[in-house]
Amino acid sequence: MTTDQAPTVPPTDRGRRTREAIVDAAAGLMEARGIGATGLGDVLRVSGTGKSQLYHYFRGKRELVLAVIDRQLEKVLAAQPALGEGVGGGPGDEVRAWASSIYELQRDGGGPFACPLGVLSGQVDADPGWREHQAAAFAQWERRIAALLVRGQREGSVDPSRDAGEMAVAVLAALQGGLMLARVHRDLHVLALALDAAVDHVRPRPG
Amino acid sequence: MTTDQAPTVPPTDRGRRTREAIVDAAAGLMEARGIGATGLGDVLRVSGTGKSQLYHYFRGKRELVLAVIDRQLEKVLAAQPALGEGVGGGPGDEVRAWASSIYELQRDGGGPFACPLGVLSGQVDADPGWREHQAAAFAQWERRIAALLVRGQREGSVDPSRDAGEMAVAVLAALQGGLMLARVHRDLHVLALALDAAVDHVRPRPG
Incomplete structure (x- = not known):
């Protein structure tokens, strides 16, 4: 594209x-x-x-x-060092650590804050070039989350039988919806519930 | 409130x-x-x-x-008859049926379309009264989803050990984020992934 x-x-x-x-x-x-x-x-x-x-x-x-849009993506990725290239992390649960870091950033900063990128989403429809640029920005974020999930698959905290790219989309959807509802309700617990559901979703399934 | x-x-x-x-x-x-x-x-x-x-x-x-905001909530609820008061549905999987109906509505109508209510969320911050009204509208939608989940708990398709109100918030977050990302990507598969994750999240857990 x-x-x-x-x-x-x-x-x-x-x-x-x-x-x-x-x-x-x-x-x-x-x-x-x-x-x-x-x-x-x-x-x-x-x-x-x-x-x-x-x-x-x-x-x-x-x-x-x-x-x-480029600037907003930069802000988002800078605030999520766990998504950085080559951030290996120690042994443990990288996906949970990433989700917790988002929650703590919002809590410590006095959030809930809207996502700098997500907040523009309803408005980029006005121009096809804006919409495509916004889609490319989200795709970049999704690739970083997919890489995190692949590391989780290696460490055993993420289901190895499912596609990391597809799981990443569902995880980002939960984060976006969680941030949006948390912001509207002025209640960070909403974000915690959405993130917990996302982390839960990628876990290996028994049986 | x-x-x-x-x-x-x-x-x-x-x-x-x-x-x-x-x-x-x-x-x-x-x-x-x-x-x-x-x-x-x-x-x-x-x-x-x-x-x-x-x-x-x-x-x-x-x-x-x-x-x-009131009108947008009306539109949303009218398009989701499975959330209607007293819609019992037959025996089966009401939560899956609800999720599928949202997907099919979008697909058959030529979506992905933005959520009429969600699309305003980034903008209601401009006025505390708007923001509170938007929060009350979402709370009404969440209560309808919680009632659906309680019916699912009775029929055995939803985890009875978890709070239906909290699960409803996570489900609505997945739907909102899924709609938003699907709209940006112009790809309904994104919505399907987010809805699948939400339905998966409320399932009874083995063990």
């Missing part, structure tokens, strides 16, 4: 900082108000950059949203 | 139709563009009603969103 590309990172430090300020401002506004309600004028005001700078890095809002 | 009340239904047929046209237009726009990007002017244009009519039924956008 081809997806639109967000523009490449500018070569100078100053350029990179300017571009980052624009993307950060746009991400914050789009998370809080929605993509549709965020105009380029708002992004300029919040980022403190000028119109010519914004148009130097982005052809317009269409392209800026792609960069916001 | 107290929540803001959407205004009561008008007494005349004509009034009821006008109010419904306004709520339908608002619901369609808010589903497609987001709450933040939907102005009352758009609602008037799409519904073909006048400003004075809208303000007769709603004090403003704040109140209109509450009525939209």
Whole structure:
């Protein structure tokens, strides 16, 4: 599947900082108000950059949203080091450890918070390029979870007879739905229930 | 928990139709563009009603969103007759039947479609009254699922040793996350995986 590309990172430090300020401002506004309600004028005001700078890095809002999706995926993966490439972990239950780390991050930070990526999902339908870019971002996250599940299959905590990629999709669905309902109810216990169900789902089945 | 009340239904047929046209237009726009990007002017244009009519039924956008949330819950419950009060069903697997009916509705209608209620979740944070109303709507849906699970406990298809209310939250989380990811990926198989995991989660556990 081809997806639109967000523009490449500018070569100078100053350029990179300017571009980052624009993307950060746009991400914050789009998370809080929605993509549709965020105009380029708002992004300029919040980022403190000028119109010519914004148009130097982005052809317009269409392209800026792609960069916001990339940024949101970066945030998500940075907050989940257990999904990092080559993070072996000690012997034990890696899937449970990953699920617990998500719960603790939310609890310690004063959550429930919405998922930075998931919160945009209802809104990317407005543009096929946005929707494909969002799908590619979720696919990347799913591959990381699948790799975690494969490690779990090796250590014996995950059912080796089932497809790790398919289980990863169900696990991410539980996490997304759990975060969304926890946020609406303002109740982290909802997230715990959803994550427990996901971890339970991937366990080896007796018999 | 107290929540803001959407205004009561008008007494005349004509009034009821006008109010419904306004709520339908608002619901369609808010589903497609987001709450933040939907102005009352758009609602008037799409519904073909006048400003004075809208303000007769709603004090403003704040109140209109509450009525939209009610309407979205109505749509959801109407599409899931297996959750109806007093739907006994024959002997069998009611939870599986419910999950299958959701999948088939999406498949036969040309889905994946977003959940009419879930799609608003990221946006109700803008107003505490909206968020509480959304939470109450989800709580009503959860109670219906819990009742279904209790029937499953009686028929032996659902683990009788676990709390039906807590399982219902995990099931709804799986459904919400599954719908959201299926919609982003344009792939109904994602919904099937999430629903299978949910049905699997509530099964009696051997041993």
